[in-house]
Amino acid sequence: MQPKLTFIKRLTSETPAFFKRAQLFGFGLAGVGTSLSTVAGIPSKLCTILISVGTTIAIVSQFAVKQLQPENS
Template sequence: MQNKLTLWQRVRSDTPAFFKCAQLFGIGLVGLGTSLSQVAGMSAKLTTALISIGSTITIVAQFAVKQYQPLNTKPDDDIK
C-alpha cells in the first residue's frame, strides 16, 4: 500500500531525523561556500562546488517522508 504524494504534500510532510540533520549540514555548506566566496584569495571553483553540493543535499533531504504506517501490511504475517 503506497501513498502517491504530490510534490506539495511531499515538501510539507514530516521529515525523518536523519534527513533533518542532512538539511542542516547542507545549509552549513551553502553558508560556508557563500562566506568563502567573499574572501579575495579563494578559488571560485571551490566556493561554487560547496554551494552546489550543499544545495543539492538540502533539496534531496527535503523530499524524504517519515512513514507512519508499517512497511509490511499483510495481515497473515505473524511474528514468531
C-alpha cells in the same frame, strides 16, 4: 500499499530526523561556500562547488517522507 504523494504533500509532510540533520549540514555547507566567496585567496570554483553541493543536499533531503506505522486494529 501507501497512496502516492503529490509534490506539495511530499514537501509539507514530516521529514525523518536523519534528513533534518542532512538539511542542516547542506545549508551549513552552502553558507561556508558563500562566506568563502568573499575571501580574495579562495578559488571561485571551490566556492561554487561548496554552494552547489550544499544546496543539492538540502533540497534532496526535503523530499524524504517519514513513514507512518499502520495502526493494528
